[in-house]
Amino acid sequence: MVLKNATILVIDDDVDVLTALRLLLKPLFKEVVTEKNPSNITSQIERTNYDIIILDMNFNGLVNTGNEGIFWLNKIRKQKPETSVILMTAYADIDLAIRGLKEGASDFLMKPWKNEKMIETISTILESKKSNTSKTKSLNSNSVEIIGESEVMNDVFVKLKKVAPTDANVLVLGENGTGKDLIARALHDNSNRRDKPFVKVDVGALTASLFESELFGYKKGAFTDAREDRKGRFEAANGGTLFLDEIGNIGLGQQVRLLTVLQNRQVTPLGSNEAIPIDIRLICATNIDPKTLADEKKFRKDLIYRINTVDITVPPLRERGTDITELSRHFVALYAEKYNKNPFTFDSGFISKLKKHDFPGNVRELQYVLERAVIMTDGSVLKPDDLVFSSIERSTSSTSLETKSLNLDDIEKNAILTVLEKNKGNVSKSAKELGITRAALYRRLEKYEL
Numbered sequence: 001m002v003l004k005n006a007t008i009l010v011i012d013d014d015v016d017v018l019t020a021l022r023l024l025l026k027p028l029f030k031e032v033v034t035e036k037n038p039s040n041i042t043s044q045i046e047r048t049n050y051d052i053i054i055l056d057m058n059f060n061g062l063v064n065t066g067n068e069g070i071f072w073l074n075k076i077r078k079q080k081p082e083t084s085v086i087l088m089t090a091y092a093d094i095d096l097a098i099r100g101l102k103e104g105a106s107d108f109l110m111k112p113w114k115n116e117k118m119i120e121t122i123s124t125i126l127e128s129k130k131s132n133t134s135k136t137k138s139l140n141s142n143s144v145e146i147i148g149e150s151e152v153m154n155d156v157f158v159k160l161k162k163v164a165p166t167d168a169n170v171l172v173l174g175e176n177g178t179g180k181d182l183i184a185r186a187l188h189d190n191s192n193r194r195d196k197p198f199v200k201v202d203v204g205a206l207t208a209s210l211f212e213s214e215l216f217g218y219k220k221g222a223f224t225d226a227r228e229d230r231k232g233r234f235e236a237a238n239g240g241t242l243f244l245d246e247i248g249n250i251g252l253g254q255q256v257r258l259l260t261v262l263q264n265r266q267v268t269p270l271g272s273n274e275a276i277p278i279d280i281r282l283i284c285a286t287n288i289d290p291k292t293l294a295d296e297k298k299f300r301k302d303l304i305y306r307i308n309t310v311d312i313t314v315p316p317l318r319e320r321g322t323d324i325t326e327l328s329r330h331f332v333a334l335y336a337e338k339y340n341k342n343p344f345t346f347d348s349g350f351i352s353k354l355k356k357h358d359f360p361g362n363v364r365e366l367q368y369v370l371e372r373a374v375i376m377t378d379g380s381v382l383k384p385d386d387l388v389f390s391s392i393e394r395s396t397s398s399t400s401l402e403t404k405s406l407n408l409d410d411i412e413k414n415a416i417l418t419v420l421e422k423n424k425g426n427v428s429k430s431a432k433e434l435g436i437t438r439a440a441l442y443r444r445l446e447k448y449e450l
C-alpha cells in the first residue's frame with residue numbers, strides 16, 4: 001500500500017532509460033515523472049513533494065564540479081532534505097556512489113539495473129521511511145561475524161552488500177590481517193552462489209608448475225607424479241566462487257595463463273585436449289598497494305582490469321578508531337569461553353593502551369594479543385600490563401631511527417622475523433619476498449637461531 005501512494009521523479013539524460021523506468025514503475029506507483037534535463041530539478045521539486053528521486057550520476061558535463069551527480073544530489077538534499085534519493089551509476093563509478101551515500105543518498109543501483117532489484121530498493125526505502133530503521137553495525141557472513149562500526153568499515157559494508165549479489169569480479173585490497181579473507185567469504189555468502197562451492201587458493205605460495213596443476217587440474221600420466229586424474233580448483237569452484245589470495249605475488253607467466261582462462265571461460269587440464277567450460281565468480285586479494293600493482297613490469301594491466309571490476313579496500317586497524325573496543329570485547333568473550341574462564345571486564349587503561357598501539361599486524365595482531373592476555377591473566381579484570389605486544393610486530397611498527405638498532409645483523413634478523421610472520425612461517429614465500437634463495441634463508445635461520 002505504501003507503494004501505491006508514492007510519487008517518484010526519475011532524472012536521466014538518456015531518454016531510453018527514462019522510457020524503460022516509466023514503463024516499469026508507472027503501474028506500481030501513484031505518480032512517476034521523468035526529467036531529461038537536470039537543470040529543471042529545482043523547479044520540479046519545488047512543484048511536487050516527491051517521495052523518491054532516482055538520479056543518474058553521469059550527465060554530460062553541464063556543471064564543472066568534478067561530478068554532476070554529486071552536485072545535483074547536494075542541491076536536492078538542501079532543497080528537500082526529506083526526499084530520498086537513489087543514485088544510478090556504472091560499476092566503474094562505485095566509489096563515487098559511496099561518496100553519494102555519505103552525502104545523503106539513500107541507496108544506489110548499478111546500471112544496467114535488474115527490474116526486481118529496482119522495485120525492491122524503492123520499496124525498502126519507502127518502508128524504512130515509515131519505520132525509520134537503524135543502520136547496520138556489523139555484517140554476518142555464514143561463517144564469521146565481521147565486526148566494525150567505524151565510518152570506514154561502514155563504507156566497506158555498504159560496498160560489500162551492493163557488490164555481493166552481482167557477479168562482478170572483486171579485488172580485495174588491504175594490509176596483512178585486516179580481514180580480506182572474511183570479506184571474500186562474505187561476498188560469497190551474500191551472493192546468489194552461496195549454496196555453491198567457495199574455493200580458496202593461496203596462489204602466491206604456488207610455484208610455477210604447481211600453479212598450473214593446482215588451478216587447472218591434470219590427467220593421469222601428464223607428468224611423473226600424476227598417478228590419477230585430478231580436478232583443478234577452477235573446476236572445483238564451478239558454479240560458485242573462486243578466491244585467489246595473494247594474487248599480487250604471481251609471476252608474469254602465471255598472469256598470462258590466468259588471463260587466458262578468464263577470457264575464454266574454460267580450462268584445459270594438463271595432459272588433456274579437452275577444454276572444460278567454467279562458470280565462476282572471481283574474487284582476488286592482495287596486500288600489495290595499488291601503486292605497485294599498477295607497475296606494468298610486475299603486473300599485467302589487462303589482468304588487473306579483468307579481476308578488478310570492483311575493488312574493496314579494507315582499512316588498517318589503526319584507522320578504525322572505535323572498532324578496537326568492539327573487536328576487543330568480541331575476541332575477549334570468544335577466548336574466555338574457549339579457555340573456560342569467567343567473563344572479563346576491562347580496566348580503564350586497557351582500551352587506551354590498545355588504542356595507542358598502531359597494530360602493524362592489524363586485526364590478527366589484536367586477536368593474538370588478546371588471546372595471550374586472556375590466557376595469562378588471573379582474575380577477571382584485564383589491565384594494561386596484561387597487554388604484551390610481540391617484538392616482531394613492534395620491530396615493524398617503530399618508525400623512529402633512535403629506537404631501532406642499526407646493527408646490520410639486528411636489521412637482517414628483524415627483517416627475516418617480520419617476513420616469516422607475515423607469511424605465516426612459509427619459508428619459500430618468505431625467501432622469495434626477501435629476495436634470497438630458500439637455502440640462504442635456512443642458513444640465516446640457523447645463524448640467528450630462529
Ligand SMILES: Nc1ncnc2c1ncn2[C@@H]1O[C@H](COP(=O)(O)OP(=O)(O)OP(=O)(O)O)[C@@H](O)[C@H]1O
Nearest residue numbers: 145146147175176177178179180181182287363364
Ligand atoms: N572485522 C573483523 N571482525 C572479526 N574478526 C576479524 C575482522 N577482521 C579480521 N578478523 C580476524 O582476524 C584474522 C585475520 O583476518 P584475515 O585472515 O581475513 O585477514 P587477511 O587480510 O586475509 O590477512 P592476510 O593478508 O595475512 O591473508 C582472522 O582470524 C579473522 O577472523
